Amino acid sequence: MKAKTRNTRAKKATKAANSKGATREKTMTLSKTGHLELYRQMVLIRRLEERAAALYQEGKIGGFLHLYIGQEAVSTGIVSVRKPEDRLITAYRDHGVALNVGIPAKQVMAELLGKETGISKGRGGSMHMADVTKNYWGGHAIVGAHIPIAAGMALGDQYQGNKGVTICMFGDGAINIGFFHEGLNLSKAWKLPVLWICENNQYGMGTSVDRATGMKEIHKRADGYEIPHSRLEDGMDVMKVREAAGKALEYVRGGNGPYFLEIVTYRYQGHSMGDPQRYRTKDEVTQWEKTDPIGIYNHYLTADKVATKEDLAKIEKEVDQEIQEAVEFAESSPEPKVDTLYDYVYSPEHGDG
Numbered sequence: 179m180k181a182k183t184r185n186t187r188a189k190k191a192t193k194a195a196n197s198k199g200a201t202r203e204k205t206m207t208l209s210k211t212g213h214l215e216l217y218r219q220m221v222l223i224r225r226l227e228e229r230a231a232a233l234y235q236e237g238k239i240g241g242f243l244h245l246y247i248g249q250e251a252v253s254t255g256i257v258s259v260r261k262p263e264d265r266l267i268t269a270y271r272d273h274g275v276a277l278n279v280g281i282p283a284k285q286v287m288a289e290l291l292g293k294e295t296g297i298s299k300g301r302g303g304s305m306h307m308a309d310v311t312k313n314y315w316g317g318h319a320i321v322g323a324h325i326p327i328a329a330g331m332a333l334g335d336q337y338q339g340n341k342g343v344t345i346c347m348f349g350d351g352a353i354n355i356g357f358f359h360e361g362l363n364l365s366k367a368w369k370l371p372v373l374w375i376c377e378n379n380q381y382g383m384g385t386s387v388d389r390a391t392g393m394k395e396i397h398k399r400a401d402g403y404e405i406p407h408s409r410l411e412d413g414m415d416v417m418k419v420r421e422a423a424g425k426a427l428e429y430v431r432g433g434n435g436p437y438f439l440e441i442v443t444y445r446y447q448g449h450s451m452g453d454p455q456r457y458r459t460k461d462e463v464t465q466w467e468k469t470d471p472i473g474i475y476n477h478y479l480t481a482d483k484v485a486t487k488e489d490l491a492k493i494e495k496e497v498d499q500e501i502q503e504a505v506e507f508a509e510s511s512p513e514p515k516v517d518t519l520y521d522y523v524y525s526p527e528h529g530d531g
């Protein structure tokens with residue numbers, strides 16, 4: 179991806195919103211520092227992934243690489259209302275969440291390059307980033323398979339009387355998988371403290387939600403389990419995500435059992451690298467680019483006089499520097515040694531030694 183395309187998407191959205199004089203209802207209050215931090219995280223995700231895409235083209239990243247570009251407001255808004263005791267688990271489009279929870283960019287980048295210094299010591303790659311010290315339980319490649327794991331973690335917390343709740347994020351493609359129904363059913367039957375979040379980015383690989391799912395509004399699936407639910411139409415606005423996730427978390431924290439939140443969003447890049455994207459039109463992508471989460475947030479922050487253009491430009495510059503350092507760190511880091519192949523692998527044959 180060329181540097182030119184990367185900046186224009188966000189800038190176009192800002193410009194369009196500026197010229198329309200777009201306004202919005204102020205939702206939750208947040209300090210200037212808080213707003214700038216959310217902006218920084220979204221820019222960090224985007225810039226890291228843009229560099230990752232380029233490194234992939236150079237053959238420095240192997241395997242799968244699923245980019246989160248376009249969806250930054252979702253994970254950023256959710257993580258901003260999460261408490262440290264809340265467990266978080268997601269699917270394979272996980273770089274955004276990894277950065278939001280505070281895994282340093284250099285460890286994320288090193289993991290993408292399969293280096294020993296990566297957050298999963300180079301064994302996980304793009305789809306398997308986790309850091310249990312941050313209560314972040316990964317990064318899961320099998321569609322929907324982490325849903326019962328989330329139910330299990332919530333059961334563990336309930337059993338032990340812990341106060342945290344479990345936040346489980348998954349894509350629209352996970353809702354027709356058996357795991358989904360098993361997990362949701364048990365969460366209701368056992369009144370588990372879990373927040374189910376479906377990131378509806380309109381596609382599961384090359385299949386649109388309309389073609390794969392009979393029900394138009396995914397959140398209504400939760401009715402089948404008598405789990406309360408809602409849908410956020412504008413998942414491109416980080417403050418709206420923050421508000422919706424905040425309310426849903428309050429419900430779950432109140433000991434009321436599970437809640438289901440659908441967040442509508444869009445991914446600008448293909449499913450993984452090398453996706454010819456024949457399943458959608460350029461026009462459709464352009465329409466969604468008008469609400470680019472970074473561009474729109476940039477507009478609101480300056481229009482509402484929360485931040486100046488200079489404040490935001492300074493953040494972007496700092497992020498560019500951070501990404502540059504992350505790339506240098508990752509490229510100069512060692513590969514895992516071959517004789518450590520069985521380390522961190524549970525196998526009765528090899529024991530745990």
Ligand SMILES: Cc1ncc(C[n+]2csc(CCOP(=O)(O)OP(=O)(O)O)c2C)c(N)n1
Nearest residue numbers: 271319320321349350351352379381382383
């Ligand atoms: C059980 C299972 N079946 C099929 C696949 C292949 N697969 C990988 S991603 C994907 C689509 C998932 O779409 P969605 O849940 O909407 O996530 P998104 O890619 O949109 O973030 C599929 C079918 C898989 N990884 N696991």
Ligand SMILES: [Mg+2]
Nearest residue numbers: 349350381382
């Ligand atoms: Mg999807």
